[in-house]
Amino acid sequence: MRTAAVFLLCSTTLLAAPVHAAEHAHQPHGSASDAAAPLTAPGNDAFAAIQEVVGKLLADPDTDWRRVDLEALRRHLVDMHNFTLNVEVTSQHAVDGGVEFTVEPATPDAAGSLDRLFSAHPAILKQESGWDMTAKKNPDGGYTARVTGAMPEDTAKIRGLGYIGIIAFGQHHQAHHWQMVTSTDPHRGH
DSSP states (O other): OHHHHHHHHHHHHHHHHHHHHHHHSSSSTTTTGGGGGGGOOOOHHHHHHHHHHHHHHHHOOOOOOTTTTHHHHHHHHHHHHHHHSSSSEEEEETTTEEEEEEEEESSHHHHHHHHHHHHHHHHHHHHHHHEEHHHHHHTSSSSSEEEOOOOOOHHHHHHHHHHHHHHHSSSHHHHHHHHHHTTTTTTTTO
């Protein structure tokens, strides 16, 4: 009798497990069980940035959905990925007051991303830091850029930041992304 009870208990447990798993597998995204998920990262960084924007848009009852353009942000995040990861810094050396570097695209798409970066970033950098950036396009699609500051204490900082630090400098990225999504970006199409 005891053996039969143990068998019945084990059989019931084994049969119930696949049924529970099957029920869970068919739950739609956003169900109550997702709230208790042990993970916090929604995926890669671009997806996370877009998900954050979607959350802010949904939380704002005044969102004008006719003006929302998440595709513009997605394209911009592709550019950010390209000029962060799909380039080679082929030279970087000290110059009076700062640094000069050459950046070459590692993929065809990265060349276009560098064009868009260096058409906008010098003015933004000047506004946020007071530093001067000049960028010259090379025949191979890369750029040679020079960044200098007027203050002697800026020189070591500029040199230490180098290419990617100078590109990441400041807090304009978040505001720029929000403006892009809500169609208030003055550089529409960037």
